[in-house]
Amino acid sequence: MSDTSIRDTLKAEMKTAMKARDKERLGAIRLILSEFKRIEVDERIEIDDARALAVLDKMVKQRRDSVQQYKAANREELAAVEEQEIAVIQEFLPTPLxxxxxxxxxxxxxxxxxxxxxxxxxxxxAQLKPKLQGRADIGAVSKLVKTRLAG
Known part of the structure; x- marks a missing residue:
């Protein structure tokens, strides 16, 4: 990313979504910003881009879990909402490796x-985690590392 922070990008995208009257996108962006705010208030910190990536990554994981649960319960409409939120959140994550x-x-x-x-x-x-945040599933990477070290 350039000099603009993830938060600044999100705020700009929120304005764009408001002007375009894109309710679904606007809702997802607001969810992200409210999660940032909640963490800042709870932990009395200001979220930097590294922490923002970790939060976005976690939000995607939570939604993927929800999608699986909704599909297992034959609630396709709820799964579709979660998948749409995943798509919006992923726009603010770096390109996957x-x-x-x-x-x-x-x-x-x-x-x-x-x-x-x-x-x-x-x-x-410890070396990999900061480089991979938001760019790869850390759990999957951990399995790959275990395999390599065991082999």
């Missing part, structure tokens, strides 16, 4: 950690 890029980053982190076996897991994940 491709599998090749991800594997290269994992290899590099393992080499940098200089350790072998499962005892290196924490060191490798």
């Amino acid at each position: 491709g599998e090749e890029e991800l594997r290269a980053m994992i290899d590099e982190a393992i080499a940098n950690a200089g350790a072998e076996g499962m005892q290196a897991m924490g060191a490798v994940m």
